[in-house]
Amino acid sequence: ALGLAVALAALFMQLADADHPPAAATAAIPVLLPLPMPPLLLPLHMAWGAVVAVLAAMTWNGVWFAYPAPEGENCPKCLGLHQDRTETGAFLACVLGTALMALHPLGNGLYEAGLGILGVGGLVFVLHPVLTALSSAREGARTSAGQR
Secondary structure, three states, X not given: OHHHHHHHHHHHHHHOOOOOHHHHHHHHHHHHOOOOOOHHHHHHHHHHHHHHHHHHHHHHHXXXXXXXXXXXXXXXXXXXXXXXXXXXXXXXHHHHHHHHHHOHHHOHHHHXXXXXXXXHHHHHHHHHHHHHHXXXXXXXXXXXXXXX
């Protein structure tokens, strides 16, 4: 059902010439969500759908386009991805969390561990740009203070 939902979403997006990976995640969410569910878990389940959609988009773009897009010389690169180690670690945590959640039929503990890992990976993704900007601002302040 999940593959069919995402495939149909991708097909209709191609027919409409309107590629939008979050739309594929939206198509995947009803299939992935175990209903009824506690309301506080909904954002993590939506993140799970987003991870599946991003992996599908990366695969799709790798087949049809020059992906990842060429970056400048100063762009960090880790494991072949144009991102730094923290972002790559968060990405891998999200993938691991998604894989563990997919093993839900084998045990509820695996599912809950996957939710936790996915939550941590998502939190790192959310906080990383803020912490990087603060670090750059602090470094810029030190540099300008040292030049005086």
